[in-house]
Amino acid sequence: MKTASATGGPGRKxxxxxxxxxxxxxxxxxxxxxxxxxxxDSVRDLDWARTGVGISQPVPADxxxxxxxxxxFLRGAMAVVPPLGEARSVVxxxxxxxxxSIAATAVYIGYRRGAGVGVGLYVLLILFTRLRDAxxxxxxxxxxxxxxxxxAAFVLFPPRPNRYGFAFAGIAAALIFAVRPNVGAIAVALAIxxxxxxxxxxxxxxxxxxxVVAITWAATRRSASEDPWRGIGHPLFAASAEYYWLPSLGEWPEAASEMERGRKAIRGAWENWQSFFARPDGDTARELLWRAFHGLFGTEFYDARWSxxxxxxxxxxxxxxxxxxxxAIAILAVLPFPKPDSSVNAAAPLLLAALVAQNLVLGSHPRYVLP
Structure with a gap:
């Protein structure tokens, strides 16, 4: 285990x-x-944050x-640089x-695994422009x-000693869950x-x-919809579309109440998956492979013509x-780590399995995999 200076000598500094x-x-x-x-969705989120919807005001049927x-976060970020406008201030x-975050993560990894590893990670993340584009x-x-x-850096390479570190990791995973539930679930799985x-x-x-999740859930209960699953049925229904082509679903489930609409969406997703696996044609295996890995191999669109x-x-x-x-997943899976950090080898296939499951269940969209 390397615990030398994260930045090394004067030249490396x-x-x-x-x-x-x-x-x-x-x-x-x-x-x-x-x-x-x-x-x-951006326009909707900005409007909701501006008016307190989803925080202190009820969420409309959507x-x-x-x-x-x-x-x-949006409510605070919109006011950071008012002269730039709300959206630019958020960006x-x-x-x-x-x-x-990238710099701090690289410095921490440099402290735990050596300055060269930290520098390499920083360069890789900085040049991973999909993060910048997001x-x-x-x-x-x-x-x-x-x-x-x-x-992720903390739970995979925890410091020694680490008396209460995993309590803070649990709080951090819960905060991520409040921002992006699927990523929060993956984060807590890695921490476990x-x-x-x-x-x-x-x-x-x-x-x-x-x-923290229970407190957040209770605090936002009055502002949540009457659907007990808070709209999860809709992404499940969307993910059941052929090749994630939403027009193939036809009309979306409608009902008199949000609770019933959510239930209809979940039932519709289940029926679509049943029909998918019952198809007699030979495209089933090919489409299943596409659904499993398109989110990883595909890239979301970004118009970079401004420069x-x-x-x-x-x-x-x-x-x-x-x-x-x-x-990276392959290297982390096979590279031998010292016993205190050996969970990294298991984390790589766990992460890959989680991303494939997410592609199948929530939709094979590169944007969902990006974080």
């Missing part, structure tokens, strides 16, 4: 400073110059899930948070990644895997996670990103 400045510039430049990406943690705030959109990906990166050999750590982790140099960098990064992802 200069290297760290240069890389830090480069990464900050790469994130601030598009945050200020690139067009802000606003999807229909197929869009209200994520209280993200809405609370700048989440861009800075993600860069800080910061230009008012969506949950950027904030989720900013929260997940340091948490790391804490398993230590029952005290596992207990602290679960108590903290369940406690020709950035467009070239973005194109190259997106071409190699899926293969780097699988290479």
């Amino acid at each position: 200069i290297l760290w400073a240069g890389l830090g400045a480069f990464g900050l510039l790469l994130y601030l430049w598009p945050a200020l110059a690139a067009p802000v990406v606003l999807w229909s 197929i869009h899930l209200a994520k209280p943690g993200y809405l609370l 700048l705030t989440q861009s800075l948070l993600l860069w800080i 910061s230009s959109a008012v969506m949950t990906e950027s904030l989720t990644a900013a929260l997940l990166l340091p948490l 895997l790391s804490a398993l050999p230590r029952f005290r750590s596992l207990g602290l982790l679960l108590i903290a996670f369940v406690g 020709e140099p950035y467009r070239r960098l973005d194109t190259v990064s997106r071409l190699v990103a899926p293969f780097l992802l699988f290479a």
Whole structure:
């Protein structure tokens, strides 16, 4: 286990400073110059955050899930730099948070595994422009990644001694759950895997996670819809579409109440999957493979025409990103780690299995896998 200085000697400190400045510039430049990406869900979230919907006000009948943690973040981020406008202020705030998260994660890994490993991780994450591109959109990906990166580094390479660290990890996973529930669930699964050999750590982790999730759930109960599953039926129904082509679903389930509409969506998803596996044609296996891995190998669209140099960098990064992802999972799965950090080897296949399951259950969309 390497616990030397994360930055190494004077030469490496200069290297760290240069890389830090480069990464900050790469994130601030598009945050200020690139067009802000606003999807229909972005506009809805901004409006909800502005009026308190999903935080203190009831959520209207809608197929869009209200994520209280993200809405609370938007409410604060919109006011960080008012002269830039609400949307640009959000983009700048989440861009800075993600860069800080990447830098802090790299420094921590450098402290735990050696300065060279930390530098390599920082460069890889900074040049993974899909993360940077996500910061230009008012969506949950950027904030989720900013929260997940340091948490994943901490639970996979916990410090020694670590008396109450997993309690804080449980709280962090619960906060991610409030921003992006599927990623929060994966985060707590990774933390459980790391804490398993230590029952005290596992207990602290679960108590903290369940406690914060329960408090958040209760605090937002008045603002939630009457659907007890808070709209989860709609992404389940969407994920059952052939090749995730939503028009193939026809009309979406409608009912007199949100509770019944949610139930109809879940039933519709179940029926669609039954029909899928009962098909007599030979395309079933091919489509199942597509559904399982498109979220990993595919890339979401980003219009980088605002800058020709950035467009070239973005194109190259997106071409190699899926293969780097699988290479990283393969290396982490087979590279021998010392006994205190041996959970990393199990975390790699767990992460791959979780992402494949997410693609099948919630939809094979590259944006869902990105954080």
